[in-house]
Amino acid sequence: ETGVTQSPTHLIKTRGQQVTLRCSSQSGHNTVSWYQQALGQGPQFIFQYYREEENGRGNFPPRFSGLQFPNYSSELNVNALELDDSALYLCASSYPGTTYNEQFFGPGTRLTVL
């Protein structure tokens, strides 16, 4: 069973640029959630995708957007990058309907905005 994978591992961008982060969900999981973890903080929920539709969103501006593909992999796009967007971006996959609806996390993408 393949776990959640994310790419790239690290990324450096400059303010104003756009970035795309990618996530492959764990085998059999059809739901992907994205989180932002700033240094010294707990992860904050950005949004969730279920069957290619956004299924819940946290307190993030519209320049944070996402996609989910038919194979359940997902992308997180951030436009007009700001310095405060520097963080670890985590992807988690799950399968709704199971007893515990546990989310399995990937290793994250470390984004640095200069």
Next chain:
Amino acid sequence: AQSVSQHNHHVILSEAASLELGCNYSYGGTVNLFWYVQYPGQHLQLLLKYFSGDPLVKGIKGFEAEFIKSKFSFNLRKPSVQWSDTAEYFCAVIHSGNTGKLIFGQGTTLQVKP
């Protein structure tokens, strides 16, 4: 707004000492509760979870947690810590019926001295 509060930001213990990490949440409805651990250089892993039933739940590596509904608490405990328990620990909550949005505390860094 719903939130999760972890009382200790940084805990230093010697091996064999007992551990208790505090966690309180601010939601009065039905919740599902989790403790995640992040070992140095590794991704978030689930330690244990509470959904219903016995409020004392046991997780991996000898950890346990007790859900006290009247106190909105879900404290993590381990009778005897090991050096390998050095990690960051996150308490998290999902409101029942809101399957996507894990709300995390800001984390507790545990350092175990050999």
